[in-house]
Amino acid sequence: MASSITVTDHGLEIHLPGFDRSASISWHWLRDHDESEAGQDPVTKQRRVDTFSLGEVHPGTVCLDDGKATVTWADGAVAMCSRHLLESVAAECLATDWSRRPDVEPSLPVDAVLWPDPSIGPDEIELDAFLDPVSDEALTRGVDLLSRYGYLVLRGAVLDRDRAGAFARRLGYVRHTIFGGMWDLAPDLTDHADTAYTTVYLAPHTDGTYSHDAPGLQFFLCLQAAPQGGESLLVDGFAIAAQLAATDPETFVTLASVPVPGRYIEPGVHLRAERPVFRSTARGVLDQVSFNNYDRAPFLLPPELERRFNRAYRRFAELAADPARRVAVGLTAGDILIFDNWRTLHGRNAFVGPRHYVGAYLNHEDLESKRRVLFGS
Ligand SMILES: [Fe+2]
Structure with a gap:
């Protein structure tokens, strides 16, 4: 410079x-x-x-x-x-535009690539190369793609549950939550009554709206793919934010300013937190999208604000459910899908037959840390 x-x-x-x-x-x-x-x-x-x-x-x-x-x-x-x-x-x-009101005019992270765009998309990475302890080449490429696109698919040739732990350790460490560290996700499991443990379609959402510090990353290792259906559905929350900020500022401002509570309830547990759908940093950079209509907790707004909020939230839900915005990711046994839970909404197609995934959360700050270390900044 x-x-x-x-x-x-x-x-x-x-x-x-x-x-x-x-x-x-x-x-x-x-x-x-x-x-x-x-x-x-x-x-x-x-x-x-x-x-x-x-x-x-x-x-x-x-x-x-x-x-x-x-x-x-x-x-x-x-x-x-x-x-x-x-x-x-x-x-x-x-x-930094110090006069900017971050809740009204947020900017996107400078290196974020919005999607879906038929001409671009993150390459898939070989899991073997990503886990290679001798070379950081694939790790560096994967961290860069995950940071810029908000998701990454790693294809693995060998089915091995231990690789999920090794994968997490390449990026940071598995975060423990109410679900434990790594958890099994299959329709015949009854550990939790959450909708994720079913076979039905799941609308795109983010996890942890009930957590003050929602998990920054989530990954799934596929141990057994469903014979029919079950693809993961990804939607770019930053792209929705960018579209609303440009074309429907009132909706954007409403979603950036009204705190929406989320909750998780099971015997002995009642988690609750709240934040706007769009949360920006104090510097005015969009940092987090939170949207989970399944877990939304009761809250009351003054009548005029309620009307405005309902219109805005419905608009967001419509965009999140738009098939044109979705990227469907089918995994086969041994594959891993990882995504930025502060940006990328995830859902699932309904499926029939057995389907067994292992899931886990990681911290957003650990991906950011890994990127600084690998890129020397
Ligand atoms: Fe989820």
């Missing part, structure tokens, strides 16, 4: 290509983000100095070279900030 840095009375100005204004970095920020060994642990990057206890900081001399900015403070301390750090935080700051 060909940036330039100038020193001002208040700190540093970072000029980045592609932006018509510069980013201001204050003296306090520079001291607070000292990357020298005195300022932070070199491995964990944890801060070693409580900068806020120092009061106002006063610079003595500033030295800029190609790789870093070094500031010697009036009290004799020396702080160092790498150019990489200065440029990356400046780019993030300048790319």
Whole structure:
């Protein structure tokens, strides 16, 4: 990144290509983000100095070279900030529209590829290659595809339940919930009374609307495919959000602002949480779609807002059920389907005959972590 840095009375100005204004970095920020060994642990990057206890900081001399900015403070301390750090935080700051109301005008993650589009779609990956402990090539490709598309299919030649655990460990770790760690999903199981343990059609939904931190990823390992039906149905929730934001802003704003409660009830358990269908980060980037009409809990809105909400929720349900938006994924024994539960709605075609899947949840943050590690950012 060909940036330039100038020193001002208040700190540093970072000029980045592609932006018509510069980013201001204050003296306090520079001291607070000292990357020298005195300022932070070199491995964990944890801060070693409580900068806020120092009061106002006063610079003595500033030295800029190609790789870093070094500031010697009036009290004799020396702080160092790498150019990489200065440029990356400046780019993030300048790319954020701080006047934007995130619940009204969210942006999509910059690298999200919306679907379905007949001309694009994530490639399938060989499970063997993904699990290869010697090479991260297929893992890297898979993490990239999963992050950008919100789902990924891995084809496996060998039927082996242990591979589900190995698969999870390549990405992070299995998250334990009311369903345990990895759970068996088959119509003859009676562990839970949930609709998932039946043979009927399941409308596209997200899991965990009853959880304050809904599972970020869900995967299914197919141990036995149904002889007829049973395909997984995927719908891109981000694509629905993008369409509504562009063509029906009132519906979008309603779905981004009305908290919708979800619940899960079985003997001894009553889980409940609530959030809007569209949740954005504080920076205004759409982060999560939550929609599960099966698990929606009772709630009451003022009459006018109820009318608006019902219209908006019905509109979302219509789009989610639109066959043109669906990607049907058929698995055979040994295959794995993984999807982003914060983005991709999943459902299922009705089926006949036996069908045995193993399911599990992983954390969204662990996929994000794996991506940073593999891509060095
Ligand atoms: Fe589900």
